[in-house]
Amino acid sequence: MTNTAGQTNLETIERARRVTAAEVYDIGTRFPGVFVSAEGSWMRDVEGNRVLDVTAASGSLLLGNQHPAVVEAVVKCVRDHGAAFASTLTPQRIELAERLCERYPAGEKAVFCKTGSEATTTAIRLARAYTGRDLILTSGYHGWHDWQLTYLQMGYDPASRVANFGYNETGLARMLAEFGDEVAGVIVTPEPAWFDAAYYRRLSDLCARHGVPFIIDEVITALRWGPRGLNGTGEVPADLLTVSKGLANGHALSAVLGRRDIIDAYDKAGIAGTYTREVPPMAAALAVLDVLEDGTVHEHCEKMGGLLKAGMSDILKTIGIPAYVTGPNMMFDVVVESEKLSWDLYRAAFDFGAYFEDSGTHMVTAAFGEAEVEHALTAFDQGARKVASSLELDHGDLPTQRRLEFALEAFGGSINDDPDVLRRIDEVVDQVKKRDRDLPGALDRACG
The missing domain is CATH 3.40.640.10 (Type I PLP-dependent aspartate aminotransferase-like (Major domain))
Structure with a gap:
């Protein structure tokens, strides 16, 4: 097995930077973790930290790791x-x-x-x-x-x-x-x-x-x-x-x-x-x-995704961050006022043990249970409150214009x-x- 014993995440990233990592794709658009194992939707990094994956490995996992x-x-x-x-x-x-x-x-x-x-x-x-x-x-x-x-x-x-x-x-x-x-x-x-x-x-x-x-x-x-x-x-x-x-x-x-x-x-x-x-x-x-x-996997994922989607919407509303939460439970979008705010929210949640997709599209796996949903929501709530402490909040609805901007930024949608x-x-x-x-x-x- 590759030896990373005793190395921190940042030290391992520097090691990667010298020989393999692309500066933007591998480092600039990722949160600072290098993971050595995963089971279900939980990942463990080189420092031994346990982090919940709320991206389903960019959608590639449906059942979770090591099913x-x-x-x-x-x-x-x-x-x-x-x-x-x-x-x-x-x-x-x-x-x-x-x-x-x-x-x-x-x-x-x-x-x-x-x-x-x-x-x-x-x-x-x-x-x-x-x-x-x-x-x-x-x-x-x-x-x-x-x-x-x-x-x-x-x-x-x-x-x-x-x-x-x-x-x-x-x-x-x-x-x-x-x-x-x-x-x-x-x-x-x-x-x-x-x-x-x-x-x-x-x-x-x-x-x-x-x-x-x-x-x-x-x-x-x-x-x-x-x-x-x-x-x-x-x-x-x-x-x-x-x-x-x-x-x-x-x-x-x-x-x-x-x-x-x-x-x-x-x-x-x-x-x-x-x-x-x-x-x-x-x-x-x-x-x-x-x-x-037998259909039970999708039934379960729909339920867990629904709990996560509703919980994230409630957290943002309670804190006062305007957001538009939309889409099916297994791959829903959370749109906020800017790409920077989106990054800041999920980067902060990462520090509390949850790896969300910074673009705002979130996906669960069949390995998600209520404990995983609760962990994701707790990390998101703590991260969002940390970010909100430096914002001027208006507690209003997200403007329609921002929704249209997101569609253009995310998938090139020129809808109107x-x-x-x-x-x-x-x-x-x-x-x-x-x-x-x-x-x-x-x-x-x-x-x-």
Whole structure:
């Protein structure tokens, strides 16, 4: 085991800074802890401090660390079967594909990747290969690959041939009306705290009218917008679906499922990958699906998340910090007056033993019980009171304008049809009209 004995968190971070850590991603946007173990939703750092994870490891954990069924499945797989084979096909892959297609209405066939970013990039490659078109219309975060670097800005990127409509229905309708026969697909990440299923149904219907594949990026929501995600509600048809976080309970695995004819464009799209055949994560996913089968996990998580959401709302109201608390219990948002205040609140809570997501999106695992909820709320209350002691509090409601600002900051949502947004839609349409239509043929298709 790596030796960190006797080192403080800050000393270990300095050690990391010299050889591996990115200054912003690994240090500047994280709280100062280096963790050596985790069980359930509790983590232990190099100093021996016990800290509660209220991020579900950025959503990757659904059942909590060291869940017995998952541990047994992975250990048994490695011990009795191995890690990866020369063939890409295994019984685990076949069974997992069958079960995912049974679970989600969109699923006729499924293929696998390792990460959410790979899954979304695979989805647009499939859509382009199937349709023979190049334009992609998008809203929301779909990962860190090149085609997604401008996800917070409504606009058109000529290098990736991706136009971002910023969750604006008018924008999508306009772009499909102008360029529908050139659009390979529309891909949207659900934001359940901001848009209901009816909104996504309208987007799906709009795509269907123009003959454009509709792709729902459910990397996070597939197991957190209820047991089966947005598509699993049965209210929103999709042609492709991406699934990842929680699927293998922390093990690296993602899936793209959807219409058979689109998935069958896999070879034409030139998609490959050695580690898509790794077996233990698929064994983990099968174990997760077994645990979820009777519905008690989601019932429990909904209850614990509801207690946490209500408690945080009450604390902020009591202290006098204006806030907007919204969204489903398993992934709700807490919006305050600024990004800085959000950071300050959760940084202070960390000092009292709870690691919240500083952006304000909070997620529980099945390992949360009432004791964990109480600990999280106590840490949040103590941290919030500490921060509030230096603020001038107005005890009012959070202004609507701040809610709109948060949507733009968090996921690039240009929700209202105000003059600036309508003008921006005109600009994007003009950019797409003037694009170099010979560019796709000149680019390596590996660029997405």
